[in-house]
Amino acid sequence: MLRIFLLAFAVWCSGGAFAAPVVKTEHVEAELVAEKAATQAGKPVTVGLRLRMEPQWHTYWKNPGDSGLPTKIEWVLPEGWKAGAIQWPYPHPLPVGPLMNYGYEDEVVLLSELTPPAGVANGNVPVKARVEWLVCKDICIPEKGELDATLTLASADAPANARVEAAIARARNNLPVDASGWKFDSALNKTSLVVRLTPPEGVEVPAKVTFFPEREGIIEPAAPQKVSREGRAVRIEMKLADPPPAAVKSVAGVAVAGGNWPKTDAKAINVAADVGALPSASGAATGSVAGSAAAAGTLASLFFALVGGMILNLMPCVFPVLGIKVMGFVEHAHGEARAMRMQGIVFTAGVLVSFLALAAIMLSLRSAGAQLGWGFQLQSPWVVTLLAVLFFVLALNLSGVFEWGAFAQSLTSNVSAKGRYADAFISGVLASVVATPCTAPFMGAAIGATLTQDAASALVVFFALGLGMALPVLLLSFFPRWLRMLPKPGAWMETFKQVLAFPLYATVAWLAWVLGNLGGVDAIFALLAGLVLVAMGAWFYGRWAHAGGIWQPAIAVMLAIVGIVVAWPGAGSAGANEAAKVGETGWQPWSPEEVRRLTDAGRPVFVDFTAAWCVTCQVNKRVALHNTDVVKAFAARDVTTLKADWTRQDPRITKELASLGRNAVPVYAIYLPGGEAPRLLPEVLTPSLVLDEISRLPAKQPTAVTQR
């Protein structure tokens, strides 16, 4: 029986396309397997080196990791034949104590493509592979073998036997593939290498991803890889090799997922990227400092956060509060220097505490899974209402309807010290709250970079932002000499104070409009009616509260509370005029599908990411986007203009912003046909800047193109 079987085996072997002597070593069985029993001249044939290891023994990938050696194949082929490089299946991590190897256990088939010259005669062709491998368990053994195979050239292909076919198919299955539409970035920090994989639109990233660099000695293979989501992308942070490698200009390797990569049937994809700065957006920002901010890493983000914070002081929504603060300075300028310094410090503390609180809220919301962006507070009707009431009360105070004095006195017996500090602290908090919807240039990228990072660095950037914002006031409090540039106090101050009330009234008007966008005309009416009641309360307080009784302030407070209750946004009013949002002529509502449809059709698309509560957005719209020359230029270049309105939470817009590396508006992006990365414009627009951008677009294509 056994003899018959052996005979059959021998017949089967000799009848096959190859006579592969199997090389057996102590721990490995090696043989060559050909993809086809017969192949044709001039056509490549795939031949696999099959290594079967004893259990727990392993051989290595092209980058062996901390130790080891990749398997080597040297082909000995008849004249004119060509051999391709080894096609390596994706590796497995093989930990050894504190070290890590990359390789294969049990079995691996390393495929190579052999190409016979065209026109060579049919028949059997002997090929030979000189193979060296290192096989390790606790100890390593370098082994080698010469493997023979006979390939058959015929006029038609013939399939290999099932056993071989299965082995080759398995190997093919484990080869990394090129995933179409994915974008890869890489950046080098002091101690880490970051690789970011951005999927094409509509494709999800797998939950579990491990990166294997193909070059040895770039990373510490044993250090755990930090994998996190960054918008749509997945970000893999790896510990840089220690000591750090010499010049790393590019990174190539294989990313292995827990299951198959979406839209492929492979567990691994090829990854290659030049090492540079991780662009915050999918394209470089044109002419915008924001782009370079993200580029320069954490330190730069800190610097830009600081500068951005300082610029916040000039934003239309902070300036009124700053005005109040400067008034306070004038009042105290001839007072005690130390007390003033203390006030500056307390103001700074107020700003910092609120920025950090805001960061903490955002981080906790983020970890709860909510998709948020800067300025999100103003997407909530009740926050807008409360702010409107607050500003209105402040404005009434400045107009002289009532004085804080008595009110504060009743709260604290020591106004001269404590009251002033409380005031300084509160104005710090106030300045921060109103600053948030204004994203000055610089800020977008700094925040965009941090919100996707770990909590600690996000907090540090927020701290820098707050510090930058408080800095001018802090400096003034420490160098009161600069205050001399401010006029002396006198009767004009009352006038000035009353003048300062008007920016605050304007802010209330703006907030009413924001609320109208959120809740419609009814919401505006409720707010205004409430404000009337609040005004009555304030007047009542100013007129009679100083009389000394208890019931006058009580009535004032009652009126104010009723006012707030009236103004409180009803649940029913939300979303009343959603459809009326895109009003301007020529501007279509945005959707990612629309952008893709238009760019696929070969048309450039300009997207205005905007929100009603974003003052900068409104200014840009009036000054630049609605400029007649700009409108004409859009038409001349056949640019479709889309408006992405973020006044209310819209997860699609939040997602798109994240993929552009931002989480605040305004953002202006030009999407070009041909899948090129969108071009970003600066956050403050001028007509000439937009015209310049438009002129760089390709000229309108004639409708019929004849190609030679």
Add this chain to the structure above:
Amino acid sequence: MKTILAIAAAISTSALASATPGLPAPGFTLTDLSGKAVNLADYKGKTVVLEWHNFECPFVQKHYKSGNMQSLQKKYANDVVWLAVSSTAKTASDYIEPASISKQLSEFKAQPARYLLDEPGTVGRAYGAKTTPHMYIIDGTGKVVYNGAIDDRQSTNVADVKGAKNYVALALDEMKAGKPVSVAATTPYGCSVHYK
């Protein structure tokens, strides 16, 4: 919290530090094959070469069978203190008893100044020794000036020794000539050090 956990995880699983060129070398006291205590500080003012070693490893064997390592030890014997170190754990299958190490050293006519036993692996981990061989050079001021491979031929093939660029010889020659070490860090190659 998450960050702290991640850091803790990083420390516990990759408990390898590193001896970075330009920084002071981690100090140590180890016993040699004869049981004598050896302190790195004893060699202050002298150049010290550390060679992570295991005779079971084919990469180490390549450099001893070819006589490469012995000739380096001999050539620089007057200028440097050559210390071979074994950090292999007793439980590892490539652990060699000290008596057997002595025997093989004399068979190979190897001449390290001392052969140090680091069975607990503390020193190996402090230096981040990954492979056998893994080479370090420490200058007279106690600073690491080289960390990495013995040469640029990642193989177990004895024939590859000839014609390879030997980084250790290169660095020692440069130091002797009063020049800075041009290649201060490379990726070591060899067998994994099997730590406890």
